[in-house]
Amino acid sequence: MSEYTLPILFGVAIGTLARLYMLRSDYRQYPTYLHGKIIHTALGFIAAGLGSVAIPSILNAEFTAITFLTLAASQFREVRNMERNTLTELDSYEMVPRGKTYIEGIAIAFESRNYLVIFTSLVSVLGYLLLNIWLGLTFAVIAFILARVLMSGGKISDIVDIEYMKPRFDGAGLYVDNIYIMNIGLPQRQEEVLKYGMGFILKPKNFNARSTIANLGQRQAILHDVSTALGVYRDSGTPALVPLAKRDLDDGRVAVFVLPQEKNIEKALTIIGAVPTLENAIRMPTERNTSSKKE
Numbered sequence: 001m002s003e004y005t006l007p008i009l010f011g012v013a014i015g016t017l018a019r020l021y022m023l024r025s026d027y028r029q030y031p032t033y034l035h036g037k038i039i040h041t042a043l044g045f046i047a048a049g050l051g052s053v054a055i056p057s058i059l060n061a062e063f064t065a066i067t068f069l070t071l072a073a074s075q076f077r078e079v080r081n082m083e084r085n086t087l088t089e090l091d092s093y094e095m096v097p098r099g100k101t102y103i104e105g106i107a108i109a110f111e112s113r114n115y116l117v118i119f120t121s122l123v124s125v126l127g128y129l130l131l132n133i134w135l136g137l138t139f140a141v142i143a144f145i146l147a148r149v150l151m152s153g154g155k156i157s158d159i160v161d162i163e164y165m166k167p168r169f170d171g172a173g174l175y176v177d178n179i180y181i182m183n184i185g186l187p188q189r190q191e192e193v194l195k196y197g198m199g200f201i202l203k204p205k206n207f208n209a210r211s212t213i214a215n216l217g218q219r220q221a222i223l224h225d226v227s228t229a230l231g232v233y234r235d236s237g238t239p240a241l242v243p244l245a246k247r248d249l250d251d252g253r254v255a256v257f258v259l260p261q262e263k264n265i266e267k268a269l270t271i272i273g274a275v276p277t278l279e280n281a282i283r284m285p286t287e288r289n290t291s292s293k294k295e
Helices: 006-021 033-057 061-091 100-130 134-150 186-194 207-213 215-228 265-274
Strands: 161-163 167-170 172-175 180-184 198-204 246-249 252-256
Touching: 006 033, 006 134, 033 061, 033 100, 061 100, 100 134, 100 215, 134 167, 161 207, 161 265, 167 186, 172 198, 172 252, 180 246, 180 252, 198 207, 198 265, 207 215, 215 246, 215 265
Parallel strands: none
Antiparallel strands: 161 198, 167 172, 172 180, 198 252, 246 252
């Protein structure tokens, strides 16, 4: 065997384990068990192989082999397109859709995790070749920790305070606190809304948070996650039972109205707080450079 065979096999194994570590199905059930996981595990294996051969190729002055990494980047961009197209097609059949902003965030995450696999395999093989397998394992552990940090991201609870507020009617108008949600004229529907409905007020902690939760995609992500975890009391053709999130134009608060099948306030508060802050929804108007340059 070549002197690089064992280090490459080691790197492939570590990289594949890293992809399995980053491959999780939670209450949103995506990726699906089992076939969705097989696809992403196979892509992770390929990424691990690419990362493992990079260092031996450089040591042997086989610089043309590095071009495979460039090819891999273009192929893993197709992973993003695959996830985007799949989720967009499925979204039209959801009772409460994810929304395009949430879908794009998921697609980016699946692409980026393959690059983390390449990095993990590369540094593991580097440590193995620099000293021995123990240094390779040490580098692998560091890479795993880095992957965990990069996977975590921000949560809604980091930027808002969440408070439960019982929905109420003022005539035909449905309100959560003083924020108007929608108009429901049928007494039967009003009874269902008061029986099953739950309301929450999201108070932004700063001006940047106010701009972030104003994003329609971020609000739709909240509605989707709550409805997925707690169920939703509605069927197709019942627009009066659609969960909604509306904004107070004066102070930037957002009222979230949902109709869960499991009416559990504490659980709902936890779920809303755990909703990821979508990268495409983050706004930081206070960071804008307002200084003017005179010429």
